[in-house]
Amino acid sequence: MKTVVAGALGECVHVAGVSNFLRLAESAGWRTIFLGPAVPIETFLEVARREKADLVGVSYRLTPETGERLLAEFAEAASDLHEQGVRFAFGGTPPVSRKAEALEGFFDQIFDGSQGREEVLAYLRGENLSSSDASSYPQSTIERIRWKAPYPLLRHHFGLPSMQSSIEGIRQIAEAKALDVISLGIDQDAQANFFHPERQNPRTTGAGGVPVRSAEDYHQLYQASQTGNYPLMRTYSGTDDFIRLAEMYVETINIAWCAIPLFWFNLMDGRGPLTLEESIQEHQNVMSWYGERGIPVELNEPHHWGMRDAPDVVYVTSAYLSACNAKGFGVKDYIAQLMFNSPPNLSDAMDLAKMLAILEMIAPLEDENFHIWRQTRTGLLSYPLEDNAARAHLATSIYLQMALKPHIIHIVGHTEADHAATAEDVIAASLAARRSIENALAGQPDMTFDPKVQARKKHLIEQAQITLQAIKNISAEVLSDPLIDPPTLTKAVSLGILDAPQLKNNRFAAGKISTRVIQGASEAVNEQGEPISEQERLEKFLN
Numbered sequence: 001m002k003t004v005v006a007g008a009l010g011e012c013v014h015v016a017g018v019s020n021f022l023r024l025a026e027s028a029g030w031r032t033i034f035l036g037p038a039v040p041i042e043t044f045l046e047v048a049r050r051e052k053a054d055l056v057g058v059s060y061r062l063t064p065e066t067g068e069r070l071l072a073e074f075a076e077a078a079s080d081l082h083e084q085g086v087r088f089a090f091g092g093t094p095p096v097s098r099k100a101e102a103l104e105g106f107f108d109q110i111f112d113g114s115q116g117r118e119e120v121l122a123y124l125r126g127e128n129l130s131s132s133d134a135s136s137y138p139q140s141t142i143e144r145i146r147w148k149a150p151y152p153l154l155r156h157h158f159g160l161p162s163m164q165s166s167i168e169g170i171r172q173i174a175e176a177k178a179l180d181v182i183s184l185g186i187d188q189d190a191q192a193n194f195f196h197p198e199r200q201n202p203r204t205t206g207a208g209g210v211p212v213r214s215a216e217d218y219h220q221l222y223q224a225s226q227t228g229n230y231p232l233m234r235t236y237s238g239t240d241d242f243i244r245l246a247e248m249y250v251e252t253i254n255i256a257w258c259a260i261p262l263f264w265f266n267l268m269d270g271r272g273p274l275t276l277e278e279s280i281q282e283h284q285n286v287m288s289w290y291g292e293r294g295i296p297v298e299l300n301e302p303h304h305w306g307m308r309d310a311p312d313v314v315y316v317t318s319a320y321l322s323a324c325n326a327k328g329f330g331v332k333d334y335i336a337q338l339m340f341n342s343p344p345n346l347s348d349a350m351d352l353a354k355m356l357a358i359l360e361m362i363a364p365l366e367d368e369n370f371h372i373w374r375q376t377r378t379g380l381l382s383y384p385l386e387d388n389a390a391r392a393h394l395a396t397s398i399y400l401q402m403a404l405k406p407h408i409i410h411i412v413g414h415t416e417a418d419h420a421a422t423a424e425d426v427i428a429a430s431l432a433a434r435r436s437i438e439n440a441l442a443g444q445p446d447m448t449f450d451p452k453v454q455a456r457k458k459h460l461i462e463q464a465q466i467t468l469q470a471i472k473n474i475s476a477e478v479l480s481d482p483l484i485d486p487p488t489l490t491k492a493v494s495l496g497i498l499d500a501p502q503l504k505n506n507r508f509a510a511g512k513i514s515t516r517v518i519q520g521a522s523e524a525v526n527e528q529g530e531p532i533s534e535q536e537r538l539e540k541f542l543n
Helices: 016-027 041-050 064-077 079-083 094-101 117-124 141-148 163-175 188-193 215-224 242-253 276-292 302-306 312-328 348-365 387-404 423-441 451-473 486-494
Strands: 003-009 031-039 055-060 087-092 109-111 153-158 181-184 232-235 333-339 371-377 408-411 515-518 521-524
Touching: 003 016, 003 041, 003 064, 016 031, 016 055, 016 087, 016 117, 031 041, 041 055, 041 064, 041 079, 055 064, 064 079, 064 094, 087 094, 094 109, 141 153, 141 333, 141 371, 153 163, 153 423, 163 181, 163 215, 163 423, 215 242, 232 242, 242 276, 276 312, 276 486, 302 312, 302 333, 312 333, 312 348, 312 451, 312 521, 333 348, 348 371, 348 387, 348 451, 348 521, 371 387, 387 408, 387 423, 408 423, 451 486
Parallel strands: 003 031, 003 055, 055 087, 087 109, 153 181, 153 408, 181 232, 333 371, 371 408
Antiparallel strands: 515 521
16 A cells, blocks of 8 residues: 655645545545645655655645745655655645746645645556546546546537537537537538438538548548547437447447437437337337447437426436336446436425436346446426526536436536537536536535435335336237337337327327426326326336
């Protein structure tokens, strides 16, 4: 076990930064010795020699001119230790840090307060923060999750209506080290008609994201990300020509993971050319294709029901179906997406209960060949328009999400209600998210033990089991697993077992369910507006 000795030098009594540094060192496996405030040079070096320190952490946060003199004296007195290979790190305000930088070659690392805790932790693990290549930053999703733990990966959607502005924005985000994953937003024509120029509409170019029209466009966007902290990149799986797109994504952007729905992005929601049953089959083929190549898969499924005002039990059921289908079609690393605030008027307690119900239901699916990784995000439709209120919503939502100990946080920027995020917006949202995450990791109370949360979780699991049984019962034949059978899943929607109010008059869905938010939870209700159980709602499918 390596030893680090740290304290505040000279007359400086500010030791909060030193304490935080040593806590991180302990989590990285170091033996730590805290010297306290106002430590004389002689004491610093005496303890360092006695304890055979591998690293000495020096802090000074007072007048830069005084600090310059004191640090010079310290460096001179510690020259023998430095020559013996003992490393020295400095932490202080930016003006004092600039004085420390003038002692060229003495301090192994200088922290001026602009570094995130994950960067400090990376340094304590022996990783080179100043590396100018990708070698210090894992270039696959699971490796990066493990490398960054206990901090979650940060992901944000980004894509502007022109190639050049998107290239410049990606480079700016990467250089700022704002994200671990850039989710490339491409326009609707690129999603639906990439390989069909004859179907593209010039008038809609750039509608919804970057107007990528060639593999070279993807190459250029990816190359722009190869700087800073070398963020991973991923993009939409498209709504047609799925495997051709997947092959190109792997080749051009080294796609971090696939995200695809189960029931959506087809004629049912108007975003693709396939029928519901056809799209389910194609989505399953995509899962299998990525699974064979060991690339993680996310099913961005349940929130589509929530955003259409479906009851919480349908949200939970669809999340379970997503995990079942991922496992059934060979996915090895499954990213469970948990979008909060869908619908946006749920209470935090009931939202948290819903997510806990999902995680408890899918946990038994995990085995040596199927690993579950948690990804949380704020609801797309939940942001207020006013900027200060939106920033507060971003921070508080992520703090709540941290109760699930996510591996990935998909930051939905505070500008969502007003405009597509610029690079500056993404960086600002990342800074707000980081602060919420750091506060939570420093000692968040465990909100999952709230009795109301636990009671709601138990209720949702019980109700979802009834919904799943109804789906199994409508299978036209005896199947080993009707929950991954496209005809059965299609019937579950057409018959209204899986339903949402906003699917009214949809030719693929029933659209007959009514819902209401009652005491913070989204419930199916009868004609009188009273909540009804799944046993009552689905009675004809349960006999």
